[in-house]
Amino acid sequence: MTTLNHETRAMLAHSVSQFAASEYSFDQRKANQKNHQGQSPGHWQTFAEMGWLGIPFAEDVGGLGGDFTDTLDVIRGFGQALVTEPYLAVVGQAGALIAGSSNESVRQAMLPGIASGELQVIFAGEEKDSRGNPHHVALQAEPDGTGFRLSGHKQVVLFSAQASQVVVSARSSGDSHAPEGLELFLLPLDTPGITVTDFPMMDGHRGAVIAFDGVSVSSRQRLTDPGAAGDLLSRVNSQVILMLVAEALGMMEVLLKKTATYTKTRKQFGVALAEFQVLQHRLSDMYIELTNTDNLFRQTVERIRSADPDTASLAAMASRLKARMGQAGRYVGQQSVQLHGGIGMTDELDIGHYFKRLTALEMLQGGTEFHIKKIWQQLKHQ
Template sequence: MDFDLSEEQSLLKDSVERLLADRYDFEARKRHGRHPEGFSPEMWRSYAEQGLLAVPFAEEEGGIGGGPVETMIVMEAFGGALVLEPYLATVVLAGGLLRHAASAAQRAEWLPGLIGGETRYAFAHHERQARYDLHDVGVSARQDGTGFVLEGEKSLVLHGDSADRLIVSARTAGARRDRGGIGLFVIDANAEGVSRRGYPTQDGQRAAEISLSSVRVGPEAVLGSPEDALPAIERVTDEAIAALCAEAVGAMDRMQRLTVEYLKTRKQFGTPIGSFQVLQHRAADMFIALEQARSMAFLATMMAGEEDAQERARSISGAKVQIGRSGRIVGQGAVQLHGGVGVTMEYSVGHYFKRVTMIDALFGDADHHLARVARMGGLIAA
């Protein structure tokens, strides 16, 4: 199997890495994080100008016709720079729902603003009682004439406090944990009845608690069938996990490089600590874990577009297990080999470890996905 990038993919990789190298060092990230929205609107405009927001969308809809590999390239670079901007929330999650669930007319109306960087989206799906179960939806969508009225609470909405539009999952029929009866609704984030409480997360990102009180939406705001949105939600979540695997690899790669450089320069007893064999072994363990994660991130990327939901879920969960385990090995090794400086706010290694830890928890941690793979009969079906 050929893992080499095409010429266009190599150009994309070079351009995004060059942009981040020039304008997104760790000190710049600190400044971006102090912005009221938690990220840099100027950098967001730069992503739009370079076409990064257009990566996964079809050319006839204003995109560049990329796929999971192009998304992987961008997310791995973002992981290496600890990017704060809402690329996952707007492009991967919300953009994925628009690609898979919206009609052609809806995409024609909403995608230009997303691709141009003028409109940011967030996917409001998680609820406090649901844990990792995507089908556990308690927010209700009661039909009122030709439209719907939304009621309920959403939790941990990534970048929900700064989004211009929200894509909300809500139950139109059935009991709270039924797989059927779930719809998707696009609403203005500042619509009457919508209240948002934003807060920083442990890794420097932003999230929000969102309350919906008698929020009225018309039929034009419904994505696809109002009772059969779960397959699209599951597919987009799998795509998001594949993207997160790539981001985690970018972060782990940077931690491993920073640690090796530190071992070469930090001296103890008059000699670089990298000359001590036990520390060399620890660094080798970090490298092995990184390469295992990279291989599984490739698998997740290749399977993100798989039409067979069972096979896609099996591979995505397998990758998530390895990413969680490798993230712990690389992160703990990086912090411990750096010593006390590794956990200070002024040094980047601890921030990388925080982000990788949060990626492990997002959409299900390693233990959750290991159990999921086991229920499906293992990573390689008998």
């Protein structure tokens, strides 16, 4: 596994902090929501100029030559600032699938544009019954001469209004849960038969439902060997989970800091809230939840960098981390809102916006219960 050095990662993380301080205050974020639906072209160009879009891609396609673990500090900074641009969708999902593709012509054609910010691609993988399982794919890829016809629906697609192409998972054989018989295709969003219905998500990001009605694709648009996309889908899914956790940790850090500050200044019966022992205990519990999750996160990242685990091992580590993050994020978010009182959920205060994003992150790529069940199944078979 090729990763960037510590100094480069620190420099990239610092550049995110500077960007957030100058261009992504809470008021600026609200203006971005109003003017650009949270996806400013100007911000995206800044992402490209700072090198953030090319972090996990090889140098021969215009990237920095790192891997997905090198994006984690950047994404943590995005979480602290509540950034809504579709970095996870474009770089973490679609970009990673293209980078891992065995279709070299697609890789060479697409990744330079993604790294430069000129091109945005999204991934359509989640379906009605997927619940976070990347191998649960019912969308059919039926042979049609030299190519295929795609029929089915994808939902809760992490969407970008500037996206021009989509990577879609489809099934050419096997039952709906099998890791075998899976395909990945890259095609323009304006291909005949594709219908996109986008919508605002509760956390300020954009989502979409994408319907495929007999969409024609050629074998040249396939990203992997026939029926062999299952391993790549699983690996990228695990990588995305670590990115989600990094973002959640950034948000929990801010929530703990803001809540502790608020309880020191807000008075009840002439006494600061922070003086009440029961509230001190709740703040301590918030700190413990954050610290335990952060420790597991750091240990997991170091294990990945040192050992480059196989797909199954990476998935197991990701599930443990996602389950821990879901529990911690829920507790820290709920306590932050409660300790701020009624203003905690108003649109005028950023606390409620952090809470909404944490709630969304808990459900993306499989909820807490889904991953706890996965951990239990893994333990039973050891």
